[in-house]
Amino acid sequence: MTATIPLAIAHDYVTQRGGAEKVVLALHRAFPDAPLYTTLYEQATTYPEFSDVEIHTSWLNRVGALRRNHRLALPFLPFAAQSVKVPAECTIASSSGWSHGFATAGAKIVYCYSPARWLYQTDTYLGQDRGLRRAALLALRPWMRRWDRAKSKTATTYFAISTVVQERIRDTYGIEAEVLPAPHSVDPEAPKEPVVLDDFVDEGFYLCISRLLPYKNVDKVIDAFRELGKPLVVVGSGPEERRLAEMAPDNVRMVKNISDDQIRWLYSRSRALVSASFEDFGLTPIEAATFGKSAIVLRWGGFLDTILEGETGVYFDQPDRGAIVDAVRAHEAIEWDPERLRAHAETFSEESFARRLREEIQRHTSLDETSPNR
Template sequence: MNPSDFDAAAADVAIAHDYLTQRGGAEKVVLALHRAFPSAPVYTTLYEPSLTYPEFGDVDVIPSVINRFGPFRRSHRLALPFLAWASGRVRVPARNTIVSSSGWAHGFRTSGRKIVYCYSPARWLYQPDSYLGTSRPGLKGLALGLLTPFLKRWDKRMAGTATKYFAISTVVQGRIKETYGIDAEVLPAPHSVDMTVPEEPVTLPAITTDEGFYLCISRLLPYKNVGAVIQAFNELGLPLVVVGAGPEEKRLKAAAATNVTMVKNLSDGQMRWLYARCTAVVSASYEDFGLTPIEGATHGKPAVVLRWGGFLDTIRENETGTYFDAPTPESIKDGIERSRRIDWQEPTIRAHADSFTEEHFARRLKEAISELSVR
């Protein structure tokens, strides 16, 4: 439908997102989008308030028809066979829809311009081994194998309905070009750390608070490589706090030594408390962007991360963080030991974080809407 055909009552801007059933970087971006466009409704396939950020309680969230099925809300992976169908039935009446997508929301039907902010072409289609793991494919893997040919055709067709594509990082920009043949503009995600939120203490073992601890914040999925981080710290004997939940949780807890503490479902105040007291942020994940090193940098803390993907855009080596070259315990240990020999300068690290603000992010999106409106 042409913009000139819109219903006069259509919203000027709406926001679309895959599903609101977890707490992670993508959901933080959606909240940042809503702060930039506070009157915008948010359309999604699934919404479970108890599993995502409480700030969505103040947002007009409009879920799809499959949201009535509780098991899907509690585990969006169970809904995999139905998400393409559900996405195609979400209708967004707006002159401009900003789509926050890693695989589904770009398939929503919009009545106006569709501006896609892409975290990555769907991992479960184009990187299934890293998404699901290779050891036990299980029913999800079998279902995905059967659905993949259809989903790839659907995915590429829906990508072609976009008016403009943004990529979260240069590695994703290249992946979008390779997968869809689309030239995307890189727009880094904003950090959304609110330094006015009061800190709330987190109960940790005495050794952790006495000696200083490293901080790993991640969904517990295979491609996040949290197991390798835990093994590295098992061998180093240094305190590590892992914040996150996911299907790998039971296995990782069993693998963790006594110097590793695992917590989840923390408030913003508790996260601030951890960032403010940690020695450094650690990640061995194949991240397309990775917000946690930027959030750590707002507190003046360096990062020790995998030399891959979005981290290449966000870390200044030996100024705001160090890299290791493989997601293995040996390589992670080497990165940690090199980091411990550097005299980190908190003002330099904090200044770097200032280049990833919500103001810059919102300004570029508003400029894009204005540019598209005059075409």
């Protein structure tokens, strides 16, 4: 395979709105001429900015049902991933399990959110799911682990999104990865659009932004706010959506499929962010901090890299109702400094993120600061 373009970006699948997709858009802003290679792309369910990106997909993209629900594609994704050919002198692979397996013509710089959760943290990933999906995954897991570990060896460089992921990469692949925190891309001065919350309060509410998956523990946050009786807005969608909606008390509102303008409105009107998730990075507290808002989060994983205890947020030690209730009450006893919060958020800039990637690209290729992909 002959390299025909200087630089490309790769990502597992572009079918959702989440932190990983925000990183890919940040990569696109840093390298606007680089095309994006992926297994699946569904414009209707991801960020609208992707419509401006040159996107190349795998053969799997022809199946509409899989574009709309990438979890159904799991048994086919290894075959789709290794069928993707990236004809670039250098590829930045944004990966949580698949794009590091794409065939590349030149250097492959992997930006890793985590070794695949469904392979190495199966119980956490599936939660209480005891159906066919669990059975299928357990049957495929031995082969998929061999595939995954073999593909990790094809990388030129590994970056980890956080220290906990750095340790996970070391334990899983035997690779020493440099930690490169993800950038935030929120502009607090950009337009804001109110979110319709019926007769709910329109400011001073707590905010939980999350994909609705078992390991995100949104149910524990809802349980805590049932006891607290304080207003909570949950933003997100996913397999847990119906169950969470059914259990939500009157002081909780659930919304989904909202615009960036509406997300900015929610951040700006909120009291603080709350998350009980087992996060590999923890981008939402940084986004909240750009609006001068503090966070209440689980003392785990990526949050340890993004929260300064007592300055930008408070921790709780277990994802359970009592611990969250105590943390919210402790948070309310602290006088938070919005300017300190904003200054902390600025340390996670797109400029520093892109600068480190450019340095690594130049180490392995002939690309330099005059490159059109700069």
